[in-house]
Amino acid sequence: MPKIWADTMELHRRDMRASILDATAALIAEHGLGATTMLAIAERAGMGRATLYKYFRELDAVLLALHERDVASHLAELQAARDRQGTPWQRLERVLDTYARLAHVEHGSELVARMRHSESVARGFQQLGQLLQALLADAIAQGLVREDIPPPELAAFCIGALSDAHTLPSQAALRRRVQLTLAALRPAG
Amino acid sequence: MPKIWADTMELHRRDMRASILDATAALIAEHGLGATTMLAIAERAGMGRATLYKYFRELDAVLLALHERDVASHLAELQAARDRQGTPWQRLERVLDTYARLAHVEHGSELVARMRHSESVARGFQQLGQLLQALLADAIAQGLVREDIPPPELAAFCIGALSDAHTLPSQAALRRRVQLTLAALRPAG
Numbered sequence: 001m002p003k004i005w006a007d008t009m010e011l012h013r014r015d016m017r018a019s020i021l022d023a024t025a026a027l028i029a030e031h032g033l034g035a036t037t038m039l040a041i042a043e044r045a046g047m048g049r050a051t052l053y054k055y056f057r058e059l060d061a062v063l064l065a066l067h068e069r070d071v072a073s074h075l076a077e078l079q080a081a082r083d084r085q086g087t088p089w090q091r092l093e094r095v096l097d098t099y100a101r102l103a104h105v106e107h108g109s110e111l112v113a114r115m116r117h118s119e120s121v122a123r124g125f126q127q128l129g130q131l132l133q134a135l136l137a138d139a140i141a142q143g144l145v146r147e148d149i150p151p152p153e154l155a156a157f158c159i160g161a162l163s164d165a166h167t168l169p170s171q172a173a174l175r176r177r178v179q180l181t182l183a184a185l186r187p188a189g
Numbered sequence: 190m191p192k193i194w195a196d197t198m199e200l201h202r203r204d205m206r207a208s209i210l211d212a213t214a215a216l217i218a219e220h221g222l223g224a225t226t227m228l229a230i231a232e233r234a235g236m237g238r239a240t241l242y243k244y245f246r247e248l249d250a251v252l253l254a255l256h257e258r259d260v261a262s263h264l265a266e267l268q269a270a271r272d273r274q275g276t277p278w279q280r281l282e283r284v285l286d287t288y289a290r291l292a293h294v295e296h297g298s299e300l301v302a303r304m305r306h307s308e309s310v311a312r313g314f315q316q317l318g319q320l321l322q323a324l325l326a327d328a329i330a331q332g333l334v335r336e337d338i339p340p341p342e343l344a345a346f347c348i349g350a351l352s353d354a355h356t357l358p359s360q361a362a363l364r365r366r367v368q369l370t371l372a373a374l375r376p377a378g
Contacts, residue, residue, distance in 0.1 A: 146372075149365050156357075157369050161350040168345075176338050180346050183335075184373035 017055055019045045021066045033110045038062075067115045071124040074102045078131055088139035092185075095135060096158060096178045099128070103165035104174055129155045136185075146187045154185060206244055208234045210255045222299045227251075256304045260313040263291045267320055277328035281374075284324060285347060285367045288317065292354035293363055318344045325374075335376045343374060 023045035027036045038059055042052040056062045081098040082091050115121050132155035139145040145154070161181040168174050212234035216225045227248055231241040245251045270287040271280050304310050321344035328334040334343070350370040357363050 149369060153357075153362060153365060154369070156353060157350060157366060160353045161346060161370075161373075163352050164345060164349045168342075173342060176342060177346060180338060180343070180373045181350075183375070183377070184350075184369045186372070188372070 013055075016047075016051075017065070019047075020052060020055055020062060021069055024062050024066050028110060033063075033114060036063075063111060063114060064118060064120065067111050067118070068120045070111065071120055074099075075124065075127055075131075077102065078128065082131060082135060087144065088135055088142055089144040092132075092135050092139055092145075093178070093182060095132065096162065096181060097175070099159075100162050100165045100174045100178050103162060104168065104171075105166075125159065128159065132158055139185075143187060145185045148188065157181075157184065202244075205236075205240075206254070208236075209241060209244055209251060210258055213251050213255050217299060222252075222303060225252075252300060252303060253307060253309065256300050256307070257309045259300065260309055263288075264313065264316055264320075266291065267317065271320060271324060276333065277324055277331055278333040281321075281324050281328055281334075282367070282371060284321065285351065285370060286364070288348075289351050289354045289363045289367050292351060293357065293360075294355075314348065317348065321347055328374075332376060334374045337377065346370075346373065 020041060024036060024041050027040055027044055031040075036059070038052060038056075039049060041059075041062060042049045045052065056065065078095055078098055081094040084091065084094060086094070112121060129152070133151040136145055136151040136154050140147050140151065158181055161184075162177065165174060165177065168177060209230060213225060213230050216229055216233055220229075225248070227241060227245075228238060230248075230251060231238045234241070245254065267284055267287055270283040273280065273283065275283070301310060318341070322340040325334055325340040325343045329336045329340065347370055350373075351366065354363060354366065357366060
């Protein structure tokens, strides 16, 4: 097959997969995970069920792919928040705000709960932990964060303290939770 | 049936149930939830399988009863920690230390994960939340805890910040986590 055809087909496959995952995310957000079936996904994505099954052999495979796409895009957002200018403290604050906001998105939390034993959840939390640890170490070096507790423990604390972010009732409550979490990190006065 | 017989039988039934739950807790602690079967429980409790099934019709019923017993005894311990003398701050510290220690017990965390959608978990967390909220309100009234965040949010933060206590590697790490959580509650300034 000429390369240009192969590229076109690959592009088409990628578009199809993206449409399927977009449709799934929309369904979960609107009707919950319980109502998200292969039939509903096919209808929402505007394709036949047979076509959908060519891309994903079962619902769990769709959910896993959606979750992996979420994790990748969340990590990219968190890295962007980390890399914007500012002191380590400001960057830490931005990363925690971003994480809390991402964790607050409804379809994400239901999906994470369903996928909680999957490797992609474990890998996502591991990468988040590493990102936080590095940032915390920078902040400690500049005297902005307490130095009496090792960065891995501080990072785990931050993740735990925001673990129920999806249950908080408002953006203001989310913001207060991040401030509370940050307050714990201040050097002991 | 004479009342004394009925009382004796009721006492016997209670002892049998307690032995079954003790055996189950020991099995989970030693071999994990996966290895805990009705047969293993019967053997460990020193009774026939038929006897065990007279008390519990299936494994999930044993696990639920064990979990409910844990929740009740944990709440009693937390209430005792709350009721010992001291300032609201000292009592709060004692309650959080106690909660972190209880959450650290291995068989408990595996069981809580399995039971996480059960009403008894929800009820347990609700009672813990109420206990913390009342204590936090007392501490706020005495100027010991920040007043810019409502007690229900502070209580949820404490529970979240200790939610991964069972993953912490040592008692010292557990102690540091409680101190970190408490640091967030101090009045600003």
